[in-house]
Amino acid sequence: MQLLNGKEASQAIKDELKIEVAQLATHGNAVPHLVAILVGNNGASETYVAAKVKACEEVGFRSTLIRFEDTVPARQLLDKIRELNTDIEVDGILVQLPLPDHISAEEVINTIDPSKDVDGFHPATVGKMVLGQPTFIPATPYGILLLLEHYKIDTKGKHAVVIGRSHIVGRPISILLSNPGNPGNCTVTVCHSHTKNLAEICRTGDIIIAALGRPEFVKADMVKDGAIIIDVGITRVEDATKKSGFKLKGDVDFEAVAPKCSYITPVPGGVGPMTIAALLKNTFKACTMKQEG
Structure with a gap:
């Protein structure tokens, strides 16, 4: 079993970006500028946004954090x-989800200019992705592809089982893995809460992408020997022994499943850092596209 170390892979991407950003500056070009908007003070959102701002600083991007109270009017x-x-001067805009109930996430996403949609959620962005046209890929699915690429995992002809059908992860990654190329060229099955014989389907998967947000849902008896496991889930579970009062759990029962796998992502330290690396790559792309006119 080999660990798919997202911290290591994301650092390699950030090191490359740091060089490319320095080259932009050397040639007198503006460096990428990412603006993050945080509404309210959700603990997990605070953590995610802080990590994104820190990553921007690390590679030499400009970053701006705009805060609003959770009572801010949608308008x-x-x-x-x-x-x-x-x-x-702004290349990328991201609005950290979730948002308060009185604000429509769909309306917010639709308002972002697609040329600055570095999270990859705008309908125009998603439409181009489905058609295989050049665009920003949603950050978490893109991060998964980058992780598979970093570890030189050949996905051609493999059966990928995606558990979860969200617009943020499940649906996009199912499309991307079925696309030509590597990572890609998979036969993909998308499973969800109404799927019958879920465990049986999972046992046929060469690759399992678990993205349903239920801690330790995927058990050892759902995984065949040698499978590749990508655990997207990250849930705070109460733990009185921790200083924070909680620990982070993925969608996969790591201790039981890991011995059966050829590759598996840890939680934390797997897909999470790759999501941020993918966001940085999208922001760099937005910047260079603007400069190329």
């Missing part, structure tokens, strides 16, 4: 996004 948030859309 005020949308007006800020429209302002950023027209700001020529």
